[in-house]
Amino acid sequence: MRRTRGLGRKKYAAAVTAVMILAGLLAGCGSEEPQHSARVELGAAMPIEGDSSAAGKSAELAVAADLQPADGEASQVAKVVVAGDSPAEGDDGDAKETAGSGDAPEPASSEGVELAAKAEATTPPAKQPAVTTPPAKQPEAVKPAALDIPTEPSVKFAGKKGAKLVALTFDDGPDDHFTPAILDILKEKKVHATFFTVGIQVKRHAKVMKRILQEGSEIGNHSYAHKDLSKLDSLKIVEQIKWTDININKQIGYVPRLVRAPYGAVSPLLKDIVKQNRRELVGWTVDTRDWEGSTVAEMRANVSKNTHAGGIILMHSFGNKYVNNTVQLLPQIIEDLKSKGFTFVTVSELLAAKKK
Numbered sequence: 001m002r003r004t005r006g007l008g009r010k011k012y013a014a015a016v017t018a019v020m021i022l023a024g025l026l027a028g029c030g031s032e033e034p035q036h037s038a039r040v041e042l043g044a045a046m047p048i049e050g051d052s053s054a055a056g057k058s059a060e061l062a063v064a065a066d067l068q069p070a071d072g073e074a075s076q077v078a079k080v081v082v083a084g085d086s087p088a089e090g091d092d093g094d095a096k097e098t099a100g101s102g103d104a105p106e107p108a109s110s111e112g113v114e115l116a117a118k119a120e121a122t123t124p125p126a127k128q129p130a131v132t133t134p135p136a137k138q139p140e141a142v143k144p145a146a147l148d149i150p151t152e153p154s155v156k157f158a159g160k161k162g163a164k165l166v167a168l169t170f171d172d173g174p175d176d177h178f179t180p181a182i183l184d185i186l187k188e189k190k191v192h193a194t195f196f197t198v199g200i201q202v203k204r205h206a207k208v209m210k211r212i213l214q215e216g217s218e219i220g221n222h223s224y225a226h227k228d229l230s231k232l233d234s235l236k237i238v239e240q241i242k243w244t245d246i247n248i249n250k251q252i253g254y255v256p257r258l259v260r261a262p263y264g265a266v267s268p269l270l271k272d273i274v275k276q277n278r279r280e281l282v283g284w285t286v287d288t289r290d291w292e293g294s295t296v297a298e299m300r301a302n303v304s305k306n307t308h309a310g311g312i313i314l315m316h317s318f319g320n321k322y323v324n325n326t327v328q329l330l331p332q333i334i335e336d337l338k339s340k341g342f343t344f345v346t347v348s349e350l351l352a353a354k355k356k
């Protein structure tokens, strides 16, 4: 049969999905026929006769799932479709090879061909509204309220009013190389800073996370995979923040209040989500541009010229080899700013002082 020749795994999965949707729609109408046609179609599209690959099993499960109460229908089918797209271990190559070989079996009967053709012709696009399909549950999941309330202990600023404050911030870590070097300098200079951490790194460096906290610095959320949050929808934004929250909470025992958007890229939607979830979106006032290989001298001059009271200085504690320059720069700017009368605080202390 033409349709099955050279059918790639993705096309196969798409065909299975389309058929399952059709089966779902028609089964919802109480018709027996669609299930039959769905099975015939699946049989025709199966890579090997008698193959009991995960895809085949899943397809059958999907049909079975359609018969369950409408309540759990959408999610169950969705799950099975995903499973159908990921054959069991070792199946992948076989399926591809067989599907591409042109040896796929013909449908068992001409009736099968007819039904399969009918199914193909009448298969609606996935988004077509159907009277019998319950509303998808997803919209609930994208509510901004999906984030946990931050449990970071509230911070007070103990210094005197009108003090010249500055916050040092380090993004994209932690790691086990640059971040410890930065922590060594902060410890020696008796300065606290704020680390905007990326979820993937948080997962890998529990020890460094704990050290940051133990030595008096603060931890903020800088997304899970350093995505441009301004380009994402609610669900994806919430995921990026939440997955990092979970990992931070696991490592240091609280859900942070501070969020810094990767690249400083902010959308009205992101602002809204952050606000509704009682978080603080934190930017910066001085960008050292350490990430692009600025020299230590350039960065030192930049910081010296552009740092004012209430300033937030952006640096990185992970990312590329240029963080070596950051490590060299740090003691120099600490001394420069101290000599100008600045007091180093965490971002939360800075925010608290502003509210004072």
Ligand SMILES: [Zn+2]
Pocket (backbone or CB within 6 Å): 171, 172, 222, 226, 262, 263
């Ligand atoms: Zn970043």
